[in-house]
Amino acid sequence: MPSALSEPPSSTADGHVAANPRMIEVDHFSFFYGEKKALFDICMDIPEREITALIGPSGCGKSTLLRNLNRLNDLIDGVSHEGDIRLDGTSLYDPAVEVISLRKRVGMVFQKYNPFPKSIYENVVFSLRVAGRNKRSELDEVAERTLRSAALWDEVKDRLHTSAYGLSGGQQQRLCIARAIANRPQILLMDEPCAALDPIATLKIEELMLQLKREFTIVIVTHNMQQARRCSDRTGFMYMGKLVEYAETMEMFQKPKDKQTERYISGKFS
Amino acid sequence: MTDPAPTPANAPVVPAKGRAHSLLGEPKVWFCAMGLTLGLLMVIGLLSLIIVEGVSVFWPRQVLELDVKDASGKIQTVAGEIRKEQAKRDVSPDATIHHEWLFFTGNKDVTGSAFRFVDAQAIADQRMPKDIIVAERMEYGDSIFYPVSLKLADGTEIAASEGSFLAKLRAKIAEGNARRDQIHTIEADQIGEINDRVRKLEIERRKAITDDDTKLLAELDAARADVQKEYETLAAKAGELRKQMSADVLNYRLADGTARQQAVGDLLRVEHPNAMSWWEKFGVFLHNGWDFLTGAPREANTEGGIFPAIFGTFVMTLLMSVIVTPLGVIAAIYLREYARQGLLVQMVRISVNNLAGVPSIVFGVFGLGFFVYSVGGSLDRWFFSDVLPTPTFGTGGILWASLTLALLALPVVIVATEEALVAVPRGVREAAMACGASKWQSIQRIVLPSALPGILTGVVLAMARGAGEVAPLMLVGVVKLAPSLPLDFTAPFIHAERKFMHLGFHIYDLGFQSPDSEAAKPMVFATTLLLILLVVAMNVAAISLRNHLRKKYAVSTF
Numbered sequence: 001m002p003s004a005l006s007e008p009p010s011s012t013a014d015g016h017v018a019a020n021p022r023m024i025e026v027d028h029f030s031f032f033y034g035e036k037k038a039l040f041d042i043c044m045d046i047p048e049r050e051i052t053a054l055i056g057p058s059g060c061g062k063s064t065l066l067r068n069l070n071r072l073n074d075l076i077d078g079v080s081h082e083g084d085i086r087l088d089g090t091s092l093y094d095p096a097v098e099v100i101s102l103r104k105r106v107g108m109v110f111q112k113y114n115p116f117p118k119s120i121y122e123n124v125v126f127s128l129r130v131a132g133r134n135k136r137s138e139l140d141e142v143a144e145r146t147l148r149s150a151a152l153w154d155e156v157k158d159r160l161h162t163s164a165y166g167l168s169g170g171q172q173q174r175l176c177i178a179r180a181i182a183n184r185p186q187i188l189l190m191d192e193p194c195a196a197l198d199p200i201a202t203l204k205i206e207e208l209m210l211q212l213k214r215e216f217t218i219v220i221v222t223h224n225m226q227q228a229r230r231c232s233d234r235t236g237f238m239y240m241g242k243l244v245e246y247a248e249t250m251e252m253f254q255k256p257k258d259k260q261t262e263r264y265i266s267g268k269f270s
Numbered sequence: 271m272t273d274p275a276p277t278p279a280n281a282p283v284v285p286a287k288g289r290a291h292s293l294l295g296e297p298k299v300w301f302c303a304m305g306l307t308l309g310l311l312m313v314i315g316l317l318s319l320i321i322v323e324g325v326s327v328f329w330p331r332q333v334l335e336l337d338v339k340d341a342s343g344k345i346q347t348v349a350g351e352i353r354k355e356q357a358k359r360d361v362s363p364d365a366t367i368h369h370e371w372l373f374f375t376g377n378k379d380v381t382g383s384a385f386r387f388v389d390a391q392a393i394a395d396q397r398m399p400k401d402i403i404v405a406e407r408m409e410y411g412d413s414i415f416y417p418v419s420l421k422l423a424d425g426t427e428i429a430a431s432e433g434s435f436l437a438k439l440r441a442k443i444a445e446g447n448a449r450r451d452q453i454h455t456i457e458a459d460q461i462g463e464i465n466d467r468v469r470k471l472e473i474e475r476r477k478a479i480t481d482d483d484t485k486l487l488a489e490l491d492a493a494r495a496d497v498q499k500e501y502e503t504l505a506a507k508a509g510e511l512r513k514q515m516s517a518d519v520l521n522y523r524l525a526d527g528t529a530r531q532q533a534v535g536d537l538l539r540v541e542h543p544n545a546m547s548w549w550e551k552f553g554v555f556l557h558n559g560w561d562f563l564t565g566a567p568r569e570a571n572t573e574g575g576i577f578p579a580i581f582g583t584f585v586m587t588l589l590m591s592v593i594v595t596p597l598g599v600i601a602a603i604y605l606r607e608y609a610r611q612g613l614l615v616q617m618v619r620i621s622v623n624n625l626a627g628v629p630s631i632v633f634g635v636f637g638l639g640f641f642v643y644s645v646g647g648s649l650d651r652w653f654f655s656d657v658l659p660t661p662t663f664g665t666g667g668i669l670w671a672s673l674t675l676a677l678l679a680l681p682v683v684i685v686a687t688e689e690a691l692v693a694v695p696r697g698v699r700e701a702a703m704a705c706g707a708s709k710w711q712s713i714q715r716i717v718l719p720s721a722l723p724g725i726l727t728g729v730v731l732a733m734a735r736g737a738g739e740v741a742p743l744m745l746v747g748v749v750k751l752a753p754s755l756p757l758d759f760t761a762p763f764i765h766a767e768r769k770f771m772h773l774g775f776h777i778y779d780l781g782f783q784s785p786d787s788e789a790a791k792p793m794v795f796a797t798t799l800l801l802i803l804l805v806v807a808m809n810v811a812a813i814s815l816r817n818h819l820r821k822k823y824a825v826s827t828f
Contacts, residue, residue, distance in 0.1 A: 070704060100706055110697055114701045118719075127707075
């Protein structure tokens with residue numbers, strides 16, 4: 001049922017009542033940059049309203065996998081794929097799926113905080129504006145609600161209309177999170193969101209993630225094993241483009257099944 | 271992983287003294303600095319030459335009176351300003367070196383030339399008479415003389431020795447200047463407007479004749495007669511004013527004793543340069559400068575002001591920027607953002623870059639052939655056929671000149687815009703796309719605002735390029751003397767088809783096409799200075815706009 005993608009996300013009660021254990025299904029997915037194969041036959045189910053962490057050494061393909069979940073890799077010339085990724089049962093690559101409406105359902109936060117050269121307010125409401133929603137009262141309401149849920153409202157409420165570049169690094173990254181969730185996506189992708197931040201700002205983002213988990217399905221790529229352990233419900237370890245091990249975080253960190261996973265999480269190689 | 275071999279304890283940490291400099295690249299730093307210094311020196315030299323020569327034109331000079339011995343030993347008295355001192359090698363066998371002065375004597379109506387060379391050795395005596403006058407005239411350039419008397423229209427005569435003489439003379443000159451303005455209003459504006467009406471009536475009349483509409487013909491003839499009457503009254507008024515201009519006469523005596531007369535109406539200003547204090551001279555300097563900026567040219571452009579040229583340059587450059595900016599930006603957006611990067615796009619890009627190397631005169635030829643003859647000719651046939659064969663758009667004009675220069679400056683804008691687009695961080699674009707923006711939305715809302723400072727840098731460069739260009743303009747609409755400005759108060763206010771004057775062409779015309787190049791030389795410098803100032807002013811405006819935007823969208827660095 002391809003029309004499912006254009007429906008608004010169901011906003012049921014709190015908790016895991018309507019949780020879908022197979023919100024995202026990655027089904028024998030391989031990905032190529034030109035001739036170079038970057039992902040090998042990945043299979044994983046990502047459950048709804050949980051935090052799923054992807055760990056692994058640099059260049060192992062975890063960002064590539066993440067960026068395929070909203071088809072951002074399509075922007076690169078000469079890419080191709082095999083297999084399929086399904087969102088709520090609908091293939092991302094279904095010809096009836098519009099990339100733009102897909103991206104409205106899948107928000108993304110990047111490694112380097114990248115607010116737009118606009119005011120704080122305009123950054124937050126950007127996704128509404130490009131969707132053609134320009135009603136002032138609605139935008140004001142969304143801006144406040146979103147900034148509150150990004151734990152930024154109290155810090156910026158008096159300077160909403162000043163440049164976003166005046167904020168500190170941690171604030172800018174939280175602004176980017178606010179921007180990503182403003183249009184109420186179902187899924188939030190985070191590509192090493194704390195890599196450019198200091199420990200205190202990192203802690204704030206982690207707290208924020210734990211709160212956002214109640215509403216959004218979060219997939220996070222991280223280099224920080226402690227972070228994966230602290231925040232995530234499930235963890236996938238990737239190596240050389242393959243998903244080596246994928247399990248509940250506690251299980252994975254306490255008794256990893258694979259030798260490579262064990263060596264990696266204990267810091268033996270990176 | 272093995273540790274690197276330990277450094278011996280006695281190994282020198284700093285290279286030996288002689289080698290240190292070359293190792294650190296010190297000589298190369300000096301080499302680079304020398305390159306910059308050389309460039310700066312040349313620029314500063316050029317600019318200071320232009321500034322000194324251009325500004326000193328307006329400063330009143332001292333007048334010297336010389337007794338010069340000619341070949342036969344007779345003493346001849348001349349008065350004038352020293353313009354240049356130079357060494358001259360004699361042709362005689364001993365080849366002694368003489369000094370000679372280039373002497374500005376004025377009085378071109380008497381001597382035939384306003385300049386002469388004076389041998390420094392032949393000067394028997396020199397003095398600086400306080401009462402000598404330098405007068406600016408409508409014709410024949412400046413005159414340098416001793417006043418004798420002022421003969422007024424009512425017959426009274428005021429001798430130069432009387433205290434009130436100079437005040438009276440200046441009052442009469444002011445009267446004359448006011449009258450000249452009046453005549454100009456009547457002749458240029460009112461009679462010009464009548465000519466316009468006559469032309470329209472003539473067109474209607476021609477139509478009436480072909481339609482054989484006798485009633486309309488009679489009406490038109492009556493209207494024509496009315497206009498003719500109106501014209502005659504105005505012409506009579508102008509003639510009367512003109513006659514008054516020659517009513518008062520100034521008697522004067524040249525340095526060599528020749529007595530002359532001059533209608534006061536032909537005088538523009540009189541000064542006593544040798545009797546003036548520094549402040550008075552400064553006042554004259556400001557006055558001259560102001561006249562130069564705001565006046566219209568006289569006497570084959572060698573005298574008077576250059577306002578029409580400043581205005582023409584300004585309007586043309588502005589029009590060119592307005593045309594080239596959207597065109598260049600749109601082209602660059604397609605080339606960089608939408609076109610599939612490959613061999614074809616690369617070739618297009620190289621061609622655009624090479625377009626900047628095409629000699630500008632070729633653009634002029636293209637502008638003449640395409641814009642003026644093809645486009646302009648077609649416009650004439652479709653919309654202005656009733657005035658043909660007189661062309662309206664089918665001849666050079668400010669619109670065609672601006673379009674031609676826009677084409678010339680297009681590569682600059684395209685290249686700058688492309689670089690500005692490339693410099694927009696990838697992360698920002700991806701973030702916009704990840705927010706659900708379409709490609710065009712992200713370009714329009716995020717990429718373009720971020721690239722705007724860089725784009726404006728390109729526009730600044732294009733403006734500078736366009737404002738300084740002369741060769742193509744000579745083919746597509748620039749003239750030595752334009753009868754009217756491209757913007758004025760007669761409908762439709764913007765006359766894009768009109769020919770115009772341009773500072774760059776004015777420089778060429780003064781320097782190389784003028785009948786008296788020595789007299790025009792100071793004007794060349796002053797005009798050059800003005801052209802530079804105009805370009806600087808427009809660039810400063812664009813740069814401050816850019817800085818304002820950069821503050822607003824502080825993302826890319828240019």
